[in-house]
Amino acid sequence: MQEPQRRSPDDSVWPRPKVISCFSVHDPEGPDADHSDEPADVTDSDEPSPRSGVDPGVVAPVSEADAEDEVARAEDRADAARARLSRLREAAETGDAADDDASRDGERRRAKLTRARLRLPRRPGRPSWLRRPGRRTIAASVGIVLVSAAVGASGYMVWQHRTTVHKRQLAAEFSAAARQGVTTLMSIDANHAKDDIQRILDASTGDFKNQLSAMSGLMAMQSEESKVSSKGTVEAVAVESLSDDSAVVIVAAKSDVTNADNTKRPPVMWRLSVGISRDSGQLKISKVDFLQ
């Protein structure tokens, strides 16, 4: 690039180009900065040597020849430059392409050096928390968010499943208790009424038990005297509401009543709403409503 300028003074002075060349060597951003430590320079040595051999003979006599020669030389130089460029490129690709960390380090150091030489003030850096986060940071935070969301969702779903299973178990337990309780409640055999009523008392709890026990003597006497027996059958149960220790169950029950003369009355369907409570570990009837 600087060759034409250098050539204009031609034979006149020696030291000036040298000064220029010195400059060019020192320039840190210029191409010389790179090739100073590369083996690429070796080829430079053999290119000028033939030229210097030819030069003194040809250049002196004719200006035309001089022009031609200049063209040839320019072409030579262009070739050399191209060759060097390709070599540099090759070196950059093969040798140090992999470890860009190192090269980047070198670049940074070089940049710092130039800045120091040019006495440039250090660029005022942004605080670290204001800088845009790196790719690693983003990936890590996305990963953390994903993992915690997944773990939270899994925990919620497992908890939900356990609740559902527990509720279904409770529902089955309470409906079985209601079925058993209502069957017991509606079955009084005249021949052993006392035992049956005692069984009913055992299957109940709370206020309902208190009321029953107050009436139990009378009930037993009545059924023994009338000799009317009843037999209850539960047709369907359904749990209306539910908690760990109590439930409301609706029951469809049929009672078959047998008279003293062994004749049967037509079966009657009953609609019951039964409260079931847990009493010292056992499920017992705490309330009975006949819905009519």
Added chain:
Amino acid sequence: MTVEHDSSLDGTETTPSDETESPPAPAESARTNGFATIKRWARRCLARWRSIVATLLVATAVGVAAGLYFVLYRPDQRVGDAAAHRAIQAASDGAVAVLSYSPDNLDRDIAKAKSYLTGDFLAYYTKFSEQIAAMALQKHVTETAKVVRAALSELQPDSAVVLVFINQIATSKEKPEPQTNASIAQVTLAKVKGSWLISKLDPLS
């Protein structure tokens, strides 16, 4: 000319220094470079190993959550409280629709009742509704049903059984004063296209 000399000089000045410095440098750096590259490679491998483990962890957590969603959560939702509530509601509304009619707008009542039904029971009701219509028109019978209590007996993902206590109030030309009849219905529901429809209605009596 001088430029040529200069450049050649320049070249000769730089080349010897290069030649003396550069040849031993690669040999030396090759050894140290070897260790450095191994170290660097190991470090990078370690870094990558960590990121691989982290990626696996994320993938596992997300996979487990997705699996739980399909294996546990969705089936649970189908038999959960919301599904139970919807089944009870459908059974109550359907039973009321089937058991309520008035001669004034019979066609509309029957059409409404049919919209709650499916399968065999729909066929049965379609056949039976003609008789009901004829009787209702002839005797001028008005039936009004009301649900007293309703609760779930059984709930599966695609079927449910609901126990419904119903009070039916009937008036006719012969008996103008309303007559209340207590009845119990066991309603079996089937899930059709995401909504509960009555597939069976058993009166218990």
